Amino acid sequence: MLMDELQFIGINSIPIVALMSTFMGAVISLQTASNMDSPLLPAYTVGYITQSSIILEFSPTIISLILAGKVGSNIASEIGTMRITEQIDALEIMGVNSINHLMLPKILASILYFPVLIVFSMFLGMFGGFLALVISDLQTTETYILGLRSWFDPYNIFYALTKTVAFGFIIVSISSFYGYYVKGGSLDVGKASTKAVVVSSVVILIANFIITKLMLL
Amino acid sequence: MISVRNINKTFGKQQVLYDVGADFQSGRVNLIIGQSGQGKSVLAKCMVGLHEVDSGQILFDGRDFTSMEKSDRAEIRQEIGMLFQGSALFDSMTVEENVKFPLSMFTKMTKKEMQDRVDFCLERVNLQGRNALYPSECSGGMQKRVGIARAIAMNPKYLFCDEPNSGLDPKTAIVIDSLIKDITYEYGITTIVITHDMNSVMEIGDHVIFIHQGKKWWEGDRHSIITTDNPEIEAFVFASEFMKKIRSSLKERIK
Numbered sequence: 314m315l316m317d318e319l320q321f322i323g324i325n326s327i328p329i330v331a332l333m334s335t336f337m338g339a340v341i342s343l344q345t346a347s348n349m350d351s352p353l354l355p356a357y358t359v360g361y362i363t364q365s366s367i368i369l370e371f372s373p374t375i376i377s378l379i380l381a382g383k384v385g386s387n388i389a390s391e392i393g394t395m396r397i398t399e400q401i402d403a404l405e406i407m408g409v410n411s412i413n414h415l416m417l418p419k420i421l422a423s424i425l426y427f428p429v430l431i432v433f434s435m436f437l438g439m440f441g442g443f444l445a446l447v448i449s450d451l452q453t454t455e456t457y458i459l460g461l462r463s464w465f466d467p468y469n470i471f472y473a474l475t476k477t478v479a480f481g482f483i484i485v486s487i488s489s490f491y492g493y494y495v496k497g498g499s500l501d502v503g504k505a506s507t508k509a510v511v512v513s514s515v516v517i518l519i520a521n522f523i524i525t526k527l528m529l530l
Numbered sequence: 531m532i533s534v535r536n537i538n539k540t541f542g543k544q545q546v547l548y549d550v551g552a553d554f555q556s557g558r559v560n561l562i563i564g565q566s567g568q569g570k571s572v573l574a575k576c577m578v579g580l581h582e583v584d585s586g587q588i589l590f591d592g593r594d595f596t597s598m599e600k601s602d603r604a605e606i607r608q609e610i611g612m613l614f615q616g617s618a619l620f621d622s623m624t625v626e627e628n629v630k631f632p633l634s635m636f637t638k639m640t641k642k643e644m645q646d647r648v649d650f651c652l653e654r655v656n657l658q659g660r661n662a663l664y665p666s667e668c669s670g671g672m673q674k675r676v677g678i679a680r681a682i683a684m685n686p687k688y689l690f691c692d693e694p695n696s697g698l699d700p701k702t703a704i705v706i707d708s709l710i711k712d713i714t715y716e717y718g719i720t721t722i723v724i725t726h727d728m729n730s731v732m733e734i735g736d737h738v739i740f741i742h743q744g745k746k747w748w749e750g751d752r753h754s755i756i757t758t759d760n761p762e763i764e765a766f767v768f769a770s771e772f773m774k775k776i777r778s779s780l781k782e783r784i785k
Contacts, residue, residue, distance in 0.1 A: 399615070408605070408636065
């Protein structure tokens with residue numbers, strides 16, 4: 314079960330995470346470079362800002378919001394469909410604890426694999442920034458890498474991964490809740506799926522604020 | 531044997547079951563019949579613990595299911611097989627995995643023993659060699675038969691079938707009815723079938739309970755249902771002119 318969920322929640326999300334991270338990293342670095350017209354600011358500041366934006370906010374939060382849409386809606390509709398087609402009743406009648414059976418592997422998979430996805434996203438984001446700057450001839454490789462390494466604080470990685478684990482738990486538990494307690498037919502499964510994504514996203518934003526306040530300030 | 535004593539059930543302010551009581555003997559096919567919305571499915575769901583009753587008792591061979599702790603209920607539930615109206619097969623699993631599921635969850639069988647049991651159950655419902663199919667690749671009748679195979683995989687003492695013939699053509703419905711009857715007699719299971727299919731009543735109804743307005747309105751067998759003068763039964767069973775004609779000719783023959 315856990316391996317299936319790792320595949321479903323984790324591996325299947327790699328393409329969208331890779332695509333989003335590379336392009337967003339590229340755009341962050343280009344936008345930063347375009348706004349750096351003061352001669353007082355060293356060129357490597359672009360790399361530093363790209364690194365900070367990606368590690369602190371883009372990868373853990375924005376990618377988690379994307380995953381709330383992809384993974385959250387999938388989970389809500391999967392469990393919701395099981396509810397309306399009586400598959401959950403079948404589990405209960407067999408004597409299976411359906412909440413445990415359906416949700417625990419998903420929660421474990423998200424807690425284990427979301428940090429891996431986010432680290433992957435961080436690398437690709439910074440690589441995207443590198444590609445955009447170097448291909449556009451805006452910076453040299455050395456300057457960009459110097460920027461990435463400047464004022465690097467490993468605590469930021471810890472902060473980002475802590476957020477990621479919390480967001481993974483939020484996405485899976487909220488989506489499972491809306492799927493599990495759906496009533497009605499296929500239309501209601503769709504509504505539950507949408508609601509799961511909206512609520513997960515809002516809770517992620519609130520949790521992001523609280524965790525940032527607690528860990529960074 | 532399953533005994534139901536004075537079951538009352540309400541949803542919000544609406545009472546659905548009123549003091550329902552009955553005994554369902556083992557080795558017999560017990561039918562719960564009635565019009566839609568009269569409470570027969572609610573009664574069945576109360577009996578398997580999907581709904582909690584407001585008052586009353588449900589006894590599985592003398593064990594009071596209603597007053598049990600959750601962990602003790604799980605033990606009884608492993609003795610229950612259920613065939614759902616929509617089959618309720620796990621659609622991410624193959625036919626074989628569906629039948630194997632309860633075995634892998636609750637037994638310590640070896641892989642070989644599990645495979646043998648799965649093959650036996652599938653053969654019992656004439657689905658040998660269909661192990662690798664997914665539910666979406668099966669016809670409605672096949673899905674019901676997989677549902678039966680999964681329900682009997684754990685050698686249940688009690689078998690519940692919710693509208694086993696709904697959505698099936700008459701010929702396939704007869705196949706499903708025969709399977710339910712054969713399995714009940716062969717293994718001495720207490721079988722409870724919720725239906726409003728009169729063919730099923732006449733084919734397999736060893737013991738029939740008619741639920742009307744949330745109450746047990748009538749009790750008998752498939753023979754006595756033809757001769758009863760209960761007006762609600764008449765209105766339900768012999769609703770069409772065609773059925774009324776059949777009934778009068780049957781009555782003549784019985785006389």
